[in-house]
Amino acid sequence: MNKYNHPxxxxxxxxxxxxxxxxxxxxxxxxxxxxxxxxxxxxxxxxDEWSLPGGFIYKLESVDAAAGRIVQERTGxxxxxxKQFHVFGDANRYDQADTWQRTKMPLEGIKWSxxxxxxxxxxxxxxxxxxxxxxxxxDECRWWNIQDLPRLLFDHNHIIEVxxxxxxxxxxxxxxxxxxxxxxTIPELQRLHECILGTALDSRNFYKKMLASGQLERLPxxxxxxxxxAPYLYRFQETQSGEILPEPGT
Amino acid sequence: MNKYNHPxxxxxxxxxxxxxxxxxxxxxxxxxxxxxxxxxxxxxxxxDEWSLPGGFIYKLESVDAAAGRIVQERTGxxxxxxKQFHVFGDANRYDQADTWQRTKMPLEGIKWSxxxxxxxxxxxxxxxxxxxxxxxxxDECRWWNIQDLPRLLFDHNHIIEVxxxxxxxxxxxxxxxxxxxxxxTIPELQRLHECILGTALDSRNFYKKMLASGQLERLPxxxxxxxxxAPYLYRFQETQSGEILPEPGT
DNA sequence: CCAAAAGTGTTGGCTATACACCCATGA
DNA sequence: TCATGGGTGTATAGCCAACACTTTTGG
Numbered sequence: 001m002n003k004y005n006h007p008x009x010x011x012x013x014x015x016x017x018x019x020x021x022x023x024x025x026x027x028x029x030x031x032x033x034x035x036x037x038x039x040x041x042x043x044x045x046x047x048d049e050w051s052l053p054g055g056f057i058y059k060l061e062s063v064d065a066a067a068g069r070i071v072q073e074r075t076g077x078x079x080x081x082x083k084q085f086h087v088f089g090d091a092n093r094y095d096q097a098d099t100w101q102r103t104k105m106p107l108e109g110i111k112w113s114x115x116x117x118x119x120x121x122x123x124x125x126x127x128x129x130x131x132x133x134x135x136x137x138x139d140e141c142r143w144w145n146i147q148d149l150p151r152l153l154f155d156h157n158h159i160i161e162v163x164x165x166x167x168x169x170x171x172x173x174x175x176x177x178x179x180x181x182x183x184x185t186i187p188e189l190q191r192l193h194e195c196i197l198g199t200a201l202d203s204r205n206f207y208k209k210m211l212a213s214g215q216l217e218r219l220p221x222x223x224x225x226x227x228x229x230a231p232y233l234y235r236f237q238e239t240q241s242g243e244i245l246p247e248p249g250t
Numbered sequence: 251m252n253k254y255n256h257p258x259x260x261x262x263x264x265x266x267x268x269x270x271x272x273x274x275x276x277x278x279x280x281x282x283x284x285x286x287x288x289x290x291x292x293x294x295x296x297x298d299e300w301s302l303p304g305g306f307i308y309k310l311e312s313v314d315a316a317a318g319r320i321v322q323e324r325t326g327x328x329x330x331x332x333k334q335f336h337v338f339g340d341a342n343r344y345d346q347a348d349t350w351q352r353t354k355m356p357l358e359g360i361k362w363s364x365x366x367x368x369x370x371x372x373x374x375x376x377x378x379x380x381x382x383x384x385x386x387x388x389d390e391c392r393w394w395n396i397q398d399l400p401r402l403l404f405d406h407n408h409i410i411e412v413x414x415x416x417x418x419x420x421x422x423x424x425x426x427x428x429x430x431x432x433x434x435t436i437p438e439l440q441r442l443h444e445c446i447l448g449t450a451l452d453s454r455n456f457y458k459k460m461l462a463s464g465q466l467e468r469l470p471x472x473x474x475x476x477x478x479x480a481p482y483l484y485r486f487q488e489t490q491s492g493e494i495l496p497e498p499g500t
Numbered sequence: 501c502c503a504a505a506a507g508t509g510t511t512g513g514c515t516a517t518a519c520a521c522c523c524a525t526g527a
Numbered sequence: 528t529c530a531t532g533g534g535t536g537t538a539t540a541g542c543c544a545a546c547a548c549t550t551t552t553g554g
Contacts, residue, residue, distance in 0.1 A: 022270040022309065023367070059272065063339025063367055087337055087369055089313025117273070117313055119337055187506070204508065205544065228505040229551035437533070454535065455517065462515095479524035479533040 007045070008137040009109035016112040019056035024118045025063070026054040026088075026156065027071045028163035030146075031127035032179040037146045037195040038127065039160060040074060042138040044153070049102045050144075051153040052160070053135075054118070067121040074141055076131040081124040081178040085166040086159075089117045094155040102153060105137070122163040124178035146195075168196055177236045183219055185231035186210060257295070258387040259359035266362040269306035274368045275313070276304040276338075276406065277321045278413035280396075281377035282429040287396045287445040288377065289410060290324060292388040294403070299352045301403040302410070303391075304368070317371040324391055326381040331374040331428040335416040336409075339367045344405045352403060355387070372413040374428035396445075418446055427486045433469055435481035436460060 029040040041050045055070035057063055067082055093115070100107050132141035144150070146164065149157065167174065171193065180188055190206045210216055217237050222230035279290040291300045305320035307313055317332055343365070350357050382391035394400075396414065399407065417424065421443065430438055440456045460466055467487050472480035 020272040020367070023273065057339075057367070060341055060364060062341040063337060065341075084337055087313060087334055089307075089369070091310055091312040091315075114310060117270070117307070119339070185506090202544070202546085203506080204546085207507070208509090209543085224552085226505080227503080227553035229507075231506055435533090452517075452519080453533080454519080457534070458536090459516085474525080476532080477526040478531045481533055 006106050006109065006137075008105045011136045012110040012112055015056045019058055022113045022115065022117055024054050024056055024116050025067050025070055026052045026118045026120050026159055027067060027074075028052060028120065028122040028160055029071055029075065029130075030122060030124050030163075030167070030179060031130060031143055032192050032195065033127040033143070035191045035195065037192075038143040039146055039149070040130070040132055040141060041144050041149075041152070042074070042134055043140040043142075044103050044105075045137055045139050047102065047104050049153050050150055052156045053141075063119060067119070071121070071123045071125075073135065074133055075123075075125055076133060077125055077129060081175055082121050083123075083166075083170075083174070084119060084121050086120045086162050087117060088120060088155065088159060091115055093118070099153055118159070120159050120163060122167060124174065124176065126178060126181070128181065164196070168198075171196055175236070183233040183235045185223055185233060186216075187231055189234075256356050256359065256387075258355045261386045262360040262362055265306045269308055272363045272365065272367055274304050274306055274366050275317050275320055276302045276368045276370050276409055277317060277324075278302060278370065278372040278410055279321055279325065279380075280372060280374050280413075280417070280429060281380060281393055282442050282445065283377040283393070285441045285445065287442075288393040289396055289399070290380070290382055290391060291394050291399075291402070292324070292384055293390040293392075294353050294355075295387055295389050297352065297354050299403050300394075300400055302406045303385075313369060317369070321371070321373045321375075323385065324383055325373075325375055326383060327375055327379060331425055332371050333373075333416075333420075333424070334369060334371050336370045336412050337367065338370060338405065338409060341365055343368070349403055368409070370409050370413060372417060374424065374426065376428060376431070378431065414446070418448075421446055425486070433483040433485045435473055435483060436466075437481055439484075 031038045031040065040053060042053055043050050053070060053074040055066065055073075057066040061069075064082065064084070067084070068080070071080060071082065072078060096115075100111070127143070132143070134141040146160070149160065151157065152160075176189070176192060177184070179192055186207055187203070189210065190201055190203060193206070194201055215236055216234045219233040219235060222232050224230040281288045281290065290303060292303055293300050303320060303324040305316065305323075307316040311319075314332065314334070317334070318330070321330060321332065322328060346365075350361070377393070382393065384391040396410070399410065401407065402410075426439065426442060427434065429442055436457055437453070439460065440451055440453060443456070444451055465486055466484045469483040469485060472482050474480040
C-alpha cells in the first residue's frame with residue numbers, strides 16, 4: 001500500500017466535503033467479559049498501531065446521533081447506552097507529525113484541518129452481542145482488557161483514562177445492566193463494580209446494598225452449570241422515571 | 251440601524267474567516283451578591299432580547315483558552331474558575347428563523363453555518379470584581395438573578411438550567427471561594443450553598459460540616475459594621491491535598 | 501468428599517439530621 | 528432595650544465497613 005491507493009484518502013475526502021471540520025468524536029466502548037472490563041480498539045491498516053473508534057459529524061447531524069452511528073458501525077448494535085463525558089480541545093493534544101507517521105497514512109491526502117477538537121463519548125454495551133467490525137482505514141477491531149492496553153495513537157490513552165474516571169464517578173447513576181448478560185447474577189454485578197472501581201468489595205455488604213436499592217428483581221430461575229452453588233438471576237426493574245436533569249448533589 | 255451598518259456583519263465576517271465553523275462556546279458566568287445567585291447576560295443591539303455571553307474558537311486556539319478569553323472579555327477578570335460542563339449538539343437546538351429574527355441581525359450577513367454545536371462552560375467569579383462589558387453586537391451587559399430570568403435567545407434558558415444542575419452536582423468539589431469575597435463568613439458560604447441547592451440548610455449542621463472539613467482557616471478578624479454579632483472571617487486553605495488538617499481552636 | 505463460589509446477620513463507627521438558646525452589635 | 532443575625536451542642540437515625548460460616552453444586 002502506498003500513498004496513491006490508501007483507502008484513507010477517499011475516506012477523508014468524503015469527510016472533508018460532508019463533515020464538520022476541526023471536530024471529531026471518539027468513542028470509548030466498554031464491554032465486560034471474563035471478569036474483565038474491556039474496550040474496543042482498532043488497528044490501523046498495515047500497522048501495529050491501535051486507536052479508539054472515532055469519526056466525524058455530518059454538517060446537519062446531531063452530535064449524539066453521530067456518536068451513535070460511529071459506535072453502531074463498529075459493534076453492529078442497534079441498542080446501546082451512550083454518554084458524552086468530555087471535550088478534548090487542547091490546540092496540541094498530541095504530536096501530530098509523530099502520530100500521522102505511525103498511522104502510515106499519506107498526510108497530504110488526509111490532513112484536512114490543522115487540529116481537531118474531539119468530543120468523547122463512552123458506550124456501555126453487551127459484550128456477547130457485539131460483532132467487532134473494522135472500518136475503511138483499519139484492519140482489525142477487537143477487545144482489549146483495560147488494564148493491558150498498548151500505547152495508542154493520538155491522545156487515546158488519556159481519553160480512556162478520563163472515560164474510566166467519569167464512569168467511576170457516575171457508577172451509581174449509570175445503567176450498568178447494559179454491560180451484563182440479561183439476566184445477570186449478583187456476583188457478576190459485583191465483579192463489574194470491582195473492575196470499574198479497581199477495588200475489592202465485600203460480598204455481604206454488596207448484596208445488602210443492591211437488594212436494599214429496590215432496583216433489582218429476582219427471577220425464579222438460577223444460573224446452573226457451574227460446579228458450585230447456582231446463583232439467582234436478577235434483572236433491573238424498568239421503573240426509570242422520566243427525569244431529564246440530574247438531581248441535586250449528594 | 252439597518253442591515254447595511256449593523257456591526258454584527260463585520261464581526262461575523264471576521265469570525266467566519268478566523269474561527270472554527272459550526273462551533274461556539276457559551277459561558278454561564280455565575281456571581282453571588284445580595285444573597286442571590288446571578289448570571290451575566292447580554293442585551294442584543296437595538297432589542298430587548300438577552301442571551302448568554304458566547305463566542306467562537308480560533309482555528310489554532312485551545313478550547314479552554316477560548317472560553318477563558320470569552321469570559322474575560324465580558325468581565326474584565328484575569329483570574330477566574332472555568333469548568334466545561336456539556337456540549338449542546340442537537341441539529342435543531344432552537345428555532346433558527348425565530349431566533350435570528352428576534353436578534354434583529356441581518357441574516358445574510360451573519361449566517362455562516364447551518365447549525366452550531368455549542369460547548370458550555372460555567373464560570374465562578376467574584377461579583378464585586380466584575381466590570382460587565384457588552385461586546386460589538388450587544389448594548390448592555392448585566393447581572394440577572396437566576397430565579398428571575400427573561401426568555402433568552404437560542405436555547406440559553408436550557409443551557410443555564412443544565413449549568414446549574416451541573417454545579418449542584420459538583421458543589422462539594424468546586425472552589426466556591428471564587429464566588430465569595432475574600433475572606434468570607436460562614437453565613438455567606440451557607441447562603442451561597444442554599445442558593446445553588448435551592449433548599450434551606452440548618453446553620454448548626456452547616457457550621458459543623460464546614461469546620462469538620464478542615465478546609466477552612468479562621469482569621470483573627472471579624473466582619474463588623476452590621477447591627478448584630480460580628481461573624482468570623484474565613485479563607486479556604488490552599489492545600490488541596492486530601493490531608494486532614496487540625497481543627498481550629500475553640 | 502472436596503473444591504469452589506453463593507448466600508446470609510450483627511456490630512460499631514461515622515455521618516447526617518433534627519432541634520433551641522444565648523451572644524454580640526448598632527440603632 | 529430591641530431587633531437582627533451569629534454562633535454553638537446534643538441526641539437520634541441511617542448508612543457504611545468490618546467480619547465468618549454454612550450451603551450448594553459438579554467432579
